Amino acid sequence: MTDQATQPVLEISELYKSFGALKATDGVNLTLYPGEIHALIGPNGAGKSTLIRQISGEYPPDSGTIRFLGQDLAGLGVADRAQLGLGRTFQVSSLALEFSALRNVMLAVQAKSGSSFRFFKPVMKDRDLVDGAMKMLEKVGLQDRAHIPAAELSHGERRQLEIALALALKPKAFLLDEPMAGMGPEGSKTLTGFLGGLRDQAPILLVEHDMDAVFALADRISVLVYGRVVATGTVDEIRGNRIVREAYLGEETS
Numbered sequence: 424m425t426d427q428a429t430q431p432v433l434e435i436s437e438l439y440k441s442f443g444a445l446k447a448t449d450g451v452n453l454t455l456y457p458g459e460i461h462a463l464i465g466p467n468g469a470g471k472s473t474l475i476r477q478i479s480g481e482y483p484p485d486s487g488t489i490r491f492l493g494q495d496l497a498g499l500g501v502a503d504r505a506q507l508g509l510g511r512t513f514q515v516s517s518l519a520l521e522f523s524a525l526r527n528v529m530l531a532v533q534a535k536s537g538s539s540f541r542f543f544k545p546v547m548k549d550r551d552l553v554d555g556a557m558k559m560l561e562k563v564g565l566q567d568r569a570h571i572p573a574a575e576l577s578h579g580e581r582r583q584l585e586i587a588l589a590l591a592l593k594p595k596a597f598l599l600d601e602p603m604a605g606m607g608p609e610g611s612k613t614l615t616g617f618l619g620g621l622r623d624q625a626p627i628l629l630v631e632h633d634m635d636a637v638f639a640l641a642d643r644i645s646v647l648v649y650g651r652v653v654a655t656g657t658v659d660e661i662r663g664n665r666i667v668r669e670a671y672l673g674e675e676t677s
C-alpha cells in the first residue's frame with residue numbers, strides 16, 4: 424500500500440507536451456510509490472498513452488521532469504530507461520509466435536544480459552537460463568504452458584507472457600497500457616487477480632478502461648481529462664468526486 428513517507432519510485436512534475444495546438448499533456452504531476460498500483464483513467468484522447476510514452480522515452484516532453492528512483496530521465500532513450508528498470512509490457516506483436524512461451528522468456532533474458540542471437544543454441548542448454556525463464560512463467564501462472572508455441576496461447580495467456588517478458592528485465596516499476604484490452608470477462612478476472620499480486624514485485628502505473636479492474640486493483644487513481652489531472656485519490660474518493668463523475672464516469676450528479 425501507499426506509504427507517503429517513503430520516496431516515490433516515479434515522480435512526474437509539471438509535464439507538458441503539445442502536438443501542434445493540441446495540449447496532450449498539460450502540466451501533469453503524478454507519483455508512483457513502492458508497492459502501489461496507481462491507475463490512470465480518462466476519456467479517449469485524454470493523453471494517457473502520450474504520458475506513458477513520455478515516461479518510457481518514446482516521446483520527449485516539451486518541458487517538465489520525470490524522475491525515476493531519484494534520477495532525472497531527461498535525455499535518456501527507451502533502452503536506457505528499460506535498463507534502469509522501467510518495465511513496459513511488450514506489444515503482442517513483439518512475441519515470437521512460432522517459439523514456445525519458455526523460449527520467448529529466454530530470449531528476453533538473453534536480450535537483458537546482452538548476449539547475441541548467434542549464441543542462442545548453446546545458451547538453450549544453459550540450465551540457469553532455462554530455470555530462470557521457468558521461474559518467470561511460474562510467476563505469471565504459465566508454467567504448464569511453457570512448451571506451447573506462443574501462437575497457440577489464448578489472448579489472455581499472451582498478455583501474461585508479455586508480462587513474463589517484462590519481468591525478465593527485473594523492472595523496478597511497471598508501465599501497463601490497457602492490459603485488459605480485447606479480453607473477455609473471464610480473462611479479465613484472471614488477469615486482475617494476477618496483476619494484484621504483481622505489485623509486490625514492482626509498483627504499477629496502470630492505464631485501463633476496464634473500470635471493474637481499476638476499482639478492484641488501484642490503490643490510487645488519477646483522472647486525466649484534456650491532458651490535465653483533474654483528480655487523484657483512492658477508489659472511494661474518485662467514485663465520490665463530483666467533477667470526475669461528471670467528466671468521466673458519465674453519471675448524473677444533480
Ligand SMILES: Nc1ncnc2c1ncn2[C@@H]1O[C@H](COP(=O)(O)OP(=O)(O)OP(=O)(O)O)[C@@H](O)[C@H]1O
Nearest residue numbers: 442445446447465466467468469470471472473474
Ligand atoms: N504522435 C502524435 N501526433 C499528433 N497527435 C497525437 C500523437 N499522439 C497522440 N496524439 C493526440 O494526442 C491526444 C492524446 O492521445 P492519447 O493517445 O495519449 O490519448 P489516450 O488517453 O491514450 O486515448 P485512448 O484512451 O483512446 O487510448 C489525442 O488527441 C491524440 O490524437
